[in-house]
Amino acid sequence: MRTFMISWIPQYLQILRSPSRLFHGCNRLLTSRIISYYDSVNQCEKELPKYFNFASDVLDEWLQLEKDGRRPANPAFWWVNDEGEEVKWSFEELGFLSRKTANILSEACGLQRGDRVLAVLPRVPEWWLLSIACIRAGIVFIPGTSQLTAKDILYRLQASKAKCIITNDTLAPAVESILPDCQFLKAKLIVAKGNRDGWLNLRELFAVTSADHKCVKTRNEDPMLIYFTSGSTGSPKMVVQSHIKSFMLCEPFIFPLCFIRYWMNLTPSDIMWNTSDTGWVKAAWSSIFAPWISGSCVFVHNMPQFKPTIIAETLSRYPITIFCTAPTAYRMLVQHDVSSYKFMTLKHCLSGGEPLNPEVMEKWKIQTGLDIYEGYGQTETVTICANMKGMKIKPGSLGKAVPPYNVRIIDDHGAVLPKGEEGNIAIQVQPSRPFCMFSEYLDNPEKTAACMTGNFYVTGDRGIMDEEGYVWFVGRSDDIINSAGYRIGPFEVESALIQHPAVSESAVVSSPDPIRGEVVKAFVVLAPAFASHDPEKLTRDLQQHVKKVTAPYKYPRKVEFVQSLPKTATGKIQRKVLRNKEWGKA
Known part of the structure; x- marks a missing residue:
């Protein structure tokens, strides 16, 4: 597997330098080859790697390219906050620190491969180290938003049977209040400057822990992440994503070319700022996997609250080239009117998580001169549809289906509806299920089965597909x-x-x-x-x-x-x- 990764990254760099006209207008031949490739994978005609680990097979390869001078002089990670603090890491420093963190989890916390860790942290640098450390050690990472209450945390600990919780001094008291009911919990790790009784301190352990760590050889089907997602009835469900999900972003001539290059527009020279909360899957895909697959810099501004002035000032002050945020943020920004700011380096804007109003897109274009490329997906699937660079943008649409997904509009019985008719937005999963979909709702086979209708996985959203294949969101089909x-x-x-x-x-x-x-x-x-x-x-x-x-x-x-x-x-x-x-x- 290592040989595979070494062979593709230089080729991928060459692709990224190619002119954007390669995909202009969503080249039909290329699109058909992409779909054909994924069909062959899904039908087992092409073999997926048996083993894959994002940390060793991707990050460590960029580390080597960085050492050899074959990557632009960008940091891999750039973090700032409102107090003027700043952290910059190269891929080499990221590797060094994440290996130390992996040893802390294994040695100090006593965690083994396959154990689960709940991390409830804001946008602090340690969150990125912990996520990569878990991948290195084969530990299942469970992110949670820092807005969770004691009751929310208790439910997640009990449902996931997590053996370790990682949080900060703000949420530590909430965790301590529920400890008597956490029978599976073995270790508590705090990210704080000072000590707290009964807690291991991550920052202090850095000083006494070795960076000599051998990455676990993870199978492609081994669980990597668990996300809790809300349902219209009952408690949140656990969505399992395996290591193969990060591989799908790594296939050199297929997914990056279509998804990273032509939706996210990422190259090794880019600096990407995604504002997602660490508790949401968008943070994993847009603040870890996609940019680091591209060798790009992940930019983070640790803002406790969203403020349009801070967003605009950050885009003006720092050399950010790719910006991704929610439609709500764009609505607030255009109401603030950012036309007086100069975003000197910003070249590409992305949106996801909820529908984007056409009038907001128009105002953003007037105020900044930039288009917003909307994407649509779920915790279970990641990106399903997107407006790719080179495509005609139809304001208000979700764009077109992103390979390997075959998106259709179906009725309640699983029959495909004609173009222009409203129905359920669905993904074809029979005769073969796309390998990049979620594995299952953990410990909930009923819910896993309930989201299937006929040959399709049903997203729970209603929509319309027009004659050109663009998908238009209508609303939720349930009560979410x-x-x-x-x-x-x-x-x-x-x-x-x-x-x-x-x-x-x-x-x-x-x-x-x-x-x-x-x-x-x-x-x-x-x-x-x-x-x-x-x-x-x-x-x-x-x-x-x-x-x-x-x-x-x-x-x-x-x-x-x-x-x-x-x-x-x-x-x-x-x-x-x-x-x-x-x-x-x-």
Whole structure:
């Protein structure tokens, strides 16, 4: 496998230097060859590597190219914060530090290959070291947003059976409050300047740990990542991604050429800033795998809160060439009006996580002179559709299907619908399943089976495909709320609300919002004892209660008190009725 990687990186560099007209207009011959290649892989006519490890087979190869002077003088990693602190690592330094971190996990924390680690950290440099260290050691990395509460963390620890948790001094007290119920937890690692009783300190362990580490030889089907994703009913599900998912970004003439080069537009000379929270899968794919496969620099600004002025100033101050953020951020930026800023090096803008409004694309183009290339995907699949460089951009569309995915619009029975008809956005998985899809919902075969209809994996989104193959998003087919790119399951919010003594019943749905696209709205039936309470004060009380019980981003920004909720004959709440009312479809 090492020979394979050494052979392809120089060839890949040559491809990246080729003129962009190579793919102009989505060259049909190239596209057909890409699809043909992936068909042969999916049908087992071409053999995937038995072993693959992103750390040794990719990062260590860039390290060698860097030493040989065959990579531009870019850092591999560049981190800044609002206090003026700055961290820069070369691939050599990244390799050295991640090997130390791998030894800390194995020796100090006592973790073995296949063990699971929950990491709940903000955008600190250690998060990148830990993610690569886990890959080196064959440990399964489970990222979580730093907005998780004690209850959220407990659920994740119990469901995943993680043997180690890694967090900072802000969240350490929440972890300590649930320790009696964490029967699988063996080690606690803190990222902090000072010591804390009962915790191993990552920064102190660096000083006494060797960087001599031999990378584990991981099989392509071995689990690499687990992400928790919200569902419309029940608790969040565990999505398993194996090591082969990072290989799919490495195939030299196929995926990078189509995905990295012509959606992300990445080369070894680029500096990419992706603003995703570390708890979301977008951080893995756009702040680790895609840029480092390309030999690009990963740029990070550790902002506790999103502020348009800070974003604009950062794009002006630093030589960022590729910028990726959520549509909500673009909406806030164009409202702020960034036309007075000079983004001297910025050349390519990406968006994902939620639908992007055409008017926002138009205003961004007017204010910056740059297009926004939208991509669409899920935790389970990564990118499904995208607007590639060289394609005609149709504002409001998700772009076209990205190989190896065969995207279709189907009805509820699995039949492919004609162009122009609304249906379920789906991916063909029979007779062969794309190797780059998620492995399964861990310990949940029912949910794994439920997302399949006929020959297709159903995304849960509704859409339309036009005559040219562009996919247009219509809405969610279930009750998931996508607010500013955060996927929120109504069941989780309803479960939090019902714990308040004032709430007799509740139903949570999406409600339109000019900035976030949609927000959480709760319809609440009050308990008799609270019927005469001040509604404004009670609304604030309920919002604060939800923030304490579950992750704060899930709280209902709108609350409406009602006498009753619409229900079916069997007593099931009809969220769809309330959602349609909110969106003017009643």
